[in-house]
Amino acid sequence: MRVEIWSDIACPWCYIGKARFEKGLAAFAHRDEIEVVHRSFELDPNSAKGDTAPVIDMLAQKYGRTLDEARAMEEHVASNARAEGLGYRTEGRDHGNTFDIHRLLHLAKARGRQEQLLDLAYRANFAEERSVFDAEVLVELAVEAGLDADEARAVLADDDAYADEVRADEREAAELGANAVPFFVFDRRYGISGGQPAEVFTQALEQAWQGRVLTTVAVDADACGPDGACDVPQADGNA
Numbered sequence: 001m002r003v004e005i006w007s008d009i010a011c012p013w014c015y016i017g018k019a020r021f022e023k024g025l026a027a028f029a030h031r032d033e034i035e036v037v038h039r040s041f042e043l044d045p046n047s048a049k050g051d052t053a054p055v056i057d058m059l060a061q062k063y064g065r066t067l068d069e070a071r072a073m074e075e076h077v078a079s080n081a082r083a084e085g086l087g088y089r090t091e092g093r094d095h096g097n098t099f100d101i102h103r104l105l106h107l108a109k110a111r112g113r114q115e116q117l118l119d120l121a122y123r124a125n126f127a128e129e130r131s132v133f134d135a136e137v138l139v140e141l142a143v144e145a146g147l148d149a150d151e152a153r154a155v156l157a158d159d160d161a162y163a164d165e166v167r168a169d170e171r172e173a174a175e176l177g178a179n180a181v182p183f184f185v186f187d188r189r190y191g192i193s194g195g196q197p198a199e200v201f202t203q204a205l206e207q208a209w210q211g212r213v214l215t216t217v218a219v220d221a222d223a224c225g226p227d228g229a230c231d232v233p234q235a236d237g238n239a
Helices: 014-028 055-065 068-081 100-108 116-124 135-144 149-157 161-174 198-209
Strands: 002-006 035-038 181-186 190-193
Touching: 002 014, 002 190, 014 068, 014 149, 014 161, 014 198, 035 100, 035 116, 035 161, 055 068, 100 116, 100 149, 100 161, 116 135, 135 149, 190 198
Parallel strands: 002 035
Antiparallel strands: 002 181, 181 190
């Protein structure tokens, strides 16, 4: 059975949702028979290549919050990430266009190293002092994932390389009704939106395995939508 996951490296709930999905998968009896495929989804496709901004500043501007309120939003997400055993820096991260990252992930998919590069990119973006919007950092991550440095540089230098594959993923997401990520599709039978708890993923796997009809679920789940918008904590600090 195939599970397709639409996500963006800039989406914190995709980072968290991936960890929760993997825990849910580990509890599934047929986990060794599951093929996981990662698909592209850009949170902010209209942002210019190379145009980056500090995440705290971006959040404050997008939601009309003060910098302190934006920092509190990041702390809320960080607490969820840390609860899953993930590293998360609330300061010093950038936000920007992720199209090049998606193109490189398609190269990694073609070379059988997609999962490795995705994990490294998430960790670099959210937990380490490395900007995934720097081409040389992306090459370093590609090499760490087992890709050839020259091939990675060539892909990044050619704006058309794997561009069609990224756009195809995004069109398919729209056709499936995905307007926020992470978005999980189980054997084209069952869909889940957002960074759900691990047990919800286990249940979805079981339902899809049993051949139930496609249902899309988005029940109080944290997710990020178009233009980089993510769920905003309310005044009491809850999502």
